[in-house]
């Protein structure tokens with residue numbers, strides 16, 4: 001497997017718990033890490049890295065970022081925006097923003113960044129276990145995640161030899177559930193842990209390890225890597 005030494009790695013939506021862990025792991029292998037999100041001013045980046053602005057709902061911001069950053073070797077799209085709730089309650093603008101983060105934004109990133117990527121470049125998109133195991137109130141996330149997997153397969157064909165892979169995490173204590181409040185979050189994560197075959201929820205490091213594999217294994221493309229503690233099948 002190749003190493004990430006001197007490779008330029010762009011993490012979009014990379015300020016999250018999982019993104020931070022990927023950034024640290026990539027930097028430890030010698031990569032230059034660039035983190036993009038809607039609030040670059042509050043992002044912590046690994047030593048030697050930079051933070052830039054990208055809003056996946058705004059093509060102009062993607063075009064500007066591509067001109068500013070230039071060629072990257074690895075593009076990882078972690079962004080997620082949430083439009084949860086029963087389908088009859090969904091607000092159309094929130095649904096669009098959620099699909100901007102998971103589907104339309106990644107298509108526009110490929111449009112603006114792929115032309116400058118080297119032949120051994122890699123794109124990683126994020127799906128999630130709700131794609132294969134839908135649950136009530138998560139219709140939009142299930143749809144966005146399944147679309148991200150399809151998009152990765154399709155881009156792997158069109159952009160070859162650039163490799164494109166999707167990674168599908170299970171429930172991960174990444175900070176994404178902090179807004180539930182400590183007690184509700186603990187109850188939710190404990191229930192998820194006890195119904196997972198591995199008996200626990202995931203850590204950001206579990207996911208970062210698999211993303212690093214996707215970035216460095218030259219024979220991996222056009223597939224989804226499920227890293228979910230067995231939740232998809234249990």
Ligand SMILES: NC(=O)c1ccc[n+]([C@@H]2O[C@H](COP(=O)([O-])OP(=O)(O)OC[C@H]3O[C@@H](n4cnc5c(N)ncnc54)[C@H](OP(=O)(O)O)[C@@H]3O)[C@@H](O)[C@H]2O)c1
Nearest residue numbers: 013016018037038055056078079080126128171172174176
């Ligand atoms: N945590 C889990 O249990 C779990 C389970 C299955 C799948 N996943 C997937 O794994 C990925 C990472 O998860 P996470 O829990 O670490 O993420 P998260 O906390 O939900 O954060 C996602 C990031 O997306 C960014 N974002 C949202 N909308 C954006 C937009 N329009 N443009 C640019 N950035 C945008 C946010 O940054 P700003 O607000 O700063 O822009 C945020 O940093 C996500 O794709 C998620 O769906 C996570």
